[in-house]
Amino acid sequence: MNLSIRNQLPGAVLEITHGEAMSTVRVTLRGGQEITAAVTRAAVEDLGLAPGQSVTALVKSTEVALATGPLSGVSIRNQLPGTVSAITSGAAMATVEVAITGGELTAAITQAAVADLGLAPGSPVVALVKSTEVSLLAG
Amino acid sequence: MNLSIRNQLPGAVLEITHGEAMSTVRVTLRGGQEITAAVTRAAVEDLGLAPGQSVTALVKSTEVALATGPLSGVSIRNQLPGTVSAITSGAAMATVEVAITGGELTAAITQAAVADLGLAPGSPVVALVKSTEVSLLAG
Amino acid sequence: MNLSIRNQLPGAVLEITHGEAMSTVRVTLRGGQEITAAVTRAAVEDLGLAPGQSVTALVKSTEVALATGPLSGVSIRNQLPGTVSAITSGAAMATVEVAITGGELTAAITQAAVADLGLAPGSPVVALVKSTEVSLLAG
Numbered sequence: 103m104n105l106s107i108r109n110q111l112p113g114a115v116l117e118i119t120h121g122e123a124m125s126t127v128r129v130t131l132r133g134g135q136e137i138t139a140a141v142t143r144a145a146v147e148d149l150g151l152a153p154g155q156s157v158t159a160l161v162k163s164t165e166v167a168l169a170t171g172p173l174s175g176v177s178i179r180n181q182l183p184g185t186v187s188a189i190t191s192g193a194a195m196a197t198v199e200v201a202i203t204g205g206e207l208t209a210a211i212t213q214a215a216v217a218d219l220g221l222a223p224g225s226p227v228v229a230l231v232k233s234t235e236v237s238l239l240a241g
Numbered sequence: 242m243n244l245s246i247r248n249q250l251p252g253a254v255l256e257i258t259h260g261e262a263m264s265t266v267r268v269t270l271r272g273g274q275e276i277t278a279a280v281t282r283a284a285v286e287d288l289g290l291a292p293g294q295s296v297t298a299l300v301k302s303t304e305v306a307l308a309t310g311p312l313s314g315v316s317i318r319n320q321l322p323g324t325v326s327a328i329t330s331g332a333a334m335a336t337v338e339v340a341i342t343g344g345e346l347t348a349a350i351t352q353a354a355v356a357d358l359g360l361a362p363g364s365p366v367v368a369l370v371k372s373t374e375v376s377l378l379a380g
Numbered sequence: 381m382n383l384s385i386r387n388q389l390p391g392a393v394l395e396i397t398h399g400e401a402m403s404t405v406r407v408t409l410r411g412g413q414e415i416t417a418a419v420t421r422a423a424v425e426d427l428g429l430a431p432g433q434s435v436t437a438l439v440k441s442t443e444v445a446l447a448t449g450p451l452s453g454v455s456i457r458n459q460l461p462g463t464v465s466a467i468t469s470g471a472a473m474a475t476v477e478v479a480i481t482g483g484e485l486t487a488a489i490t491q492a493a494v495a496d497l498g499l500a501p502g503s504p505v506v507a508l509v510k511s512t513e514v515s516l517l518a519g
Contacts (some may be wrong), residue, residue, distance in 0.1 A: 104305040104309040104310075104357070104358045104360060105306065105307075105308045105309075105312065105358075106306045106308070106348070106350040106351070106354035106355075106448075107306045107354075107369075108256075108351060108353070108354060110499070115458075118419075119400060119401050119403065119422075120399035121260045121261070121262075121263070121398060121399045121400035121402060121431060122258065122259060122260035122261070122400070123258050123259060123260035123263045123264050123265045123279065123282075123399070123402075123513070124260060124265070124401045124402045125401050126262045126277060126400065126401045126402070126420050126421075126422065138264040139316070139403060139422060140251040140373065140401065140420055141371075141372075142277060142279055142316070142318060142372050142464060143258075143265075143401075144318070145276070145316035145317075145318055145372075146316070149314060149315075152389070158441050159453045160317075160325075161409070162303075162304070162306055162317070162350075163351050164304075164349070164352075164440075164442040165353075165383045165440070165442075167384045167440055168383075168384040169382065169384070170382040170383075171313075171382075173383065173516065173517070174402075174518070175362065175427060175517060175518035176427075176438070176505070176515060176517045176518070177417070177419040177423035177424070177515045177516040177517075178422070178438075179422070179423060181418060189331060190305060190333045190353075191306075191332060191333065192331045192332035192333035192334060192470045192471070192472075193331070193332075193469060193470035193471075194331075194334075194468045194469065194470035194473045194474050194475045195331070195333045195334045195348070195366075195470060195472075195473045195475070195486065195488060195493075196333050196350075197333045197334070197351050197353065197413045204514055208351060209351070210333065210334060210442070211335075211384040211440075211441075212384070212386060212441050212475050212476065212486060212488060213475075214468075214486070215350060215384035215385075215386060215441075216384075217363065218382070218465075219382045219383075220269050227450060230385075232381075232422075232512075232513070232515055234371075234373040234418065234512040234513075235371070237316045237317045237371055238314060238315070238316040239312070239314060239315045240314075241314055241316035243447065243448040243449075243488070243497045244446075244447045244448075244451065244495070244497075244508075245446040245447070245490070245493035245494075245497060246445045246493075247492070247493060248489060251422050256486070259398045259416045260400070260401075260402065261397060261399035261400070262397050262398065262399035262402045262403050262404045262418065262421075263399060263402045263418060265467075278455070279512065280453070280455040280510075280511075281404050281416060281457060281511050282397075282404075283397075283404065283407075283416055283457070284414070284455035284456075284457055284511075285455070287382075288454075288455060295500055299456075301442075301443070301445055302486070302493075303442040303443075304499065305430060305500045329471060329472045329491075329492075330471060330472065331470045331471035331472035331473060332470070332471075333470075333473075334454070334470070334472045334473045335472050336472045336473070336490050336491075347490060347492070348511075349490060352472075355384060366393065373510075373512040374388040374455045374457065374510070374512075376454060376510055377454070377455040378451070378453060378454045378455070379394060379453035379454070
């Protein structure tokens with residue numbers, strides 16, 4: 103199966119918190135980082151997710167933001183440090199490849215942000231992903 | 242009213258599940274497919290949404306992912322099969338038009354994904370949309 | 381700290397509604413507008429958010445939609461009226477700068493939407509942001 107979602111991070115379920123409509127699922131990635139996904143409770147039940155289960159966290163490139171350092175005091179649960187490996191610039195948008203521990207991430211951000219942050223191959227960055235933007239693939 | 246949100250899918254409310262903060266709303270589209278929206282409970286109450294009510298599901302192009310076939314075991318609730326009708330490629334990003342039963346969808350994905358998936362007019366695809374990315378317009 | 385997230389709107393927490401997994405936080409922006417963020421409950425607790433506290437609402441450009449007028453009967457909680465100040469067009473995507481009361485917003489939308497809505501510097505628009513797309517930075 104081929105999927106346009108560029109970011110596919112393998113890991114295992116650590117903990118699940120159920121609400122009535124939504125659930126949050128904490129996942130330990132293979133690289134050792136932790137990531138939280140906010141998904142519908144119906145999805146968690148249909149997938150039969152449970153602690154220990156293998157899952158792949160899926161994140162669209164357009165949902166990844168970049169900071170030039172760690173960000174404290176922010177509601178964004180997922181922060182993955184890495185290094186810029188490549189940048190493709192368009193007129194309005196750019197895609198930035200980031201090497202993280204145990205994998206690679208793509209961020210689609212505005213070209214203006216690339217310029218303002220002075221991003222270039224080798225730049226240290228922290229990739230930021232809101233929990234509501236993380237989907238989970240079982241197995 | 243003109244709106245930049247490219248994907249506007251008419252349907253009717255099937256079922257609502259309320260949490261304290263968030264609600265999930267299942268909608269049957271006119272094309273017969275089902276779509277789930279995760280929205281704030283306050284929005285559902287302010288709109289007075291109820292089963293049977295006409296709504297239009299709104300999805301920004303940047304929130305639509307594409308797969309070359311159905312995806313099982315995934316938390317993404319909304320999967321709409323269709324056929325690529327047109328592709329506009331930029332340096333970093335591309336927009337892909339997909340004809341689905343009862344309508345048309347636009348997906349804004351990376352140009353790298355278009356290349357990797359070998360997408361072209363006529364390609365069968367499944368459009369994937371996370372419930373948290375679906376908004377509802379009453380009436 | 382430099383951050384690729386283009387939209388950073390300072391304000392203060394007005395009200396918090398807790399669910400088990402998710403919380404909604406209403407924020408009064410300095411420009412006087414109100415904005416709602418749907419974030420994980422764990423984030424609200426970790427940040428110690430409370431009414432009156434200073435926060436900055438963060439919204440990625442790809443999460444901002446534009447309408448040519450106010451939109452009623454919609455689940456999207458956040459509507460910020462403004463005026464287009466600049467447009468950068470790519471083949472597939474465009475970025476649109478919008479001056480709002482008390483600040484500036486960037487929307488990354490499809491170039492097709494810019495053309496269909498006839499957007500140009502000076503156009504009055506309403507920026508729309510789904511609550512699940514709003515993050516909060518304390519302080």
